Amino acid sequence: DIRNWVCFGQLLLWTVVPACLGCFIALRLFLNWFASWNWEGIVTGTMCYASMVIVIGQLYHLTKIFGGDYHIWNSDVSCSAEAWVLLGLNCMTTSAAFFLPLRTIVSWLVPVLGLLTYSIMKAAFEEEKQPSQILVKILLLMALSYLAWHGSARNEKHLRTEWLAIREVRKASEQIEEQQVSIQQKGREIQEKEREIQATTDLVRSLQTVTRALCDTMVHLTTDLVIRNSDLASTFFERDVEGMPFTDFLTKDDQARFALSISRAAQSHIPVCLPVTIYKQFSTSECHLVVVHRGVTELCYLVGIRTEKDTPAEVPIQDGMGDTDDVDIGQG
Numbered sequence: 001d002i003r004n005w006v007c008f009g010q011l012l013l014w015t016v017v018p019a020c021l022g023c024f025i026a027l028r029l030f031l032n033w034f035a036s037w038n039w040e041g042i043v044t045g046t047m048c049y050a051s052m053v054i055v056i057g058q059l060y061h062l063t064k065i066f067g068g069d070y071h072i073w074n075s076d077v078s079c080s081a082e083a084w085v086l087l088g089l090n091c092m093t094t095s096a097a098f099f100l101p102l103r104t105i106v107s108w109l110v111p112v113l114g115l116l117t118y119s120i121m122k123a124a125f126e127e128e129k130q131p132s133q134i135l136v137k138i139l140l141l142m143a144l145s146y147l148a149w150h151g152s153a154r155n156e157k158h159l160r161t162e163w164l165a166i167r168e169v170r171k172a173s174e175q176i177e178e179q180q181v182s183i184q185q186k187g188r189e190i191q192e193k194e195r196e197i198q199a200t201t202d203l204v205r206s207l208q209t210v211t212r213a214l215c216d217t218m219v220h221l222t223t224d225l226v227i228r229n230s231d232l233a234s235t236f237f238e239r240d241v242e243g244m245p246f247t248d249f250l251t252k253d254d255q256a257r258f259a260l261s262i263s264r265a266a267q268s269h270i271p272v273c274l275p276v277t278i279y280k281q282f283s284t285s286e287c288h289l290v291v292v293h294r295g296v297t298e299l300c301y302l303v304g305i306r307t308e309k310d311t312p313a314e315v316p317i318q319d320g321m322g323d324t325d326d327v328d329i330g331q332g
Helices: 002-031 039-056 059-065 077-099 109-125 132-214 231-237 252-268
Strands: 217-221 272-279 283-293 301-312
Touching: 002 039, 002 059, 039 059, 039 077, 039 109, 059 109, 077 109, 077 132, 109 132, 217 231, 252 272, 252 283
Parallel strands: none
Antiparallel strands: 217 301, 272 283, 283 301
């Protein structure tokens, strides 16, 4: 009987398949199953199925598909089918456009498949007395679908612009946080360096104080071991020694030992002591030197001189008397 087949088709299309899809979606929503699947495609396919079933699953169309005459239902089901199809397609189009999180790149399939199915059913089974009305209905349905889809596209564009702006703000915030962390780290490193410099400065000052207390005079040397600020040193050397190399007053052996002491003091920042013989203008002195490295300054060496024994010279010593050979002094 055609009626049994039509009822079975409606039961399958309207109940069994939707129930299976509903259980499938419920498992995803409540038990988080199939989370790795493309659910945008699944939801889009479900909406497309609903659009086609709204057209095909009507009593009038199913009867025609199974080759029967709709008059067997003892009622005019054609008018009822027309109303349900238009309302159902409008509902599916609106839902896909405004209420479901579907991108417009895929949501257009819902109204297109609904319109295509409706057009095929109209062309195959409709017994319209005025065929021009079919075209008008299709055009109006196309206009309604386009308006809904276009409104969805504008809304999606606005949301995407807002999302991009929020993402840029988050990126800028993350960059600012990274810069703050970097600045804090640099600040801690600077503070550590300042503490080290302060400790070194305090040590040098204390060494200078001790050196001044234990030595007879102080000599300030540049990186080239040239004497500067020699007001007090001139008295010790019995002449003006401003701008003269300190090694000019040492013997050859003492020059090499003094260069080695300078290098050790620069590397370790610890005072270095050594005995030397200093040739002054009118005398020769057996002395102990205390070499202190003062850090990265113009006058980076401080030499304390403590006299142990003075021996008068028979004749005044000429300039450069103690400088017998040039010595390559390695700076620390």
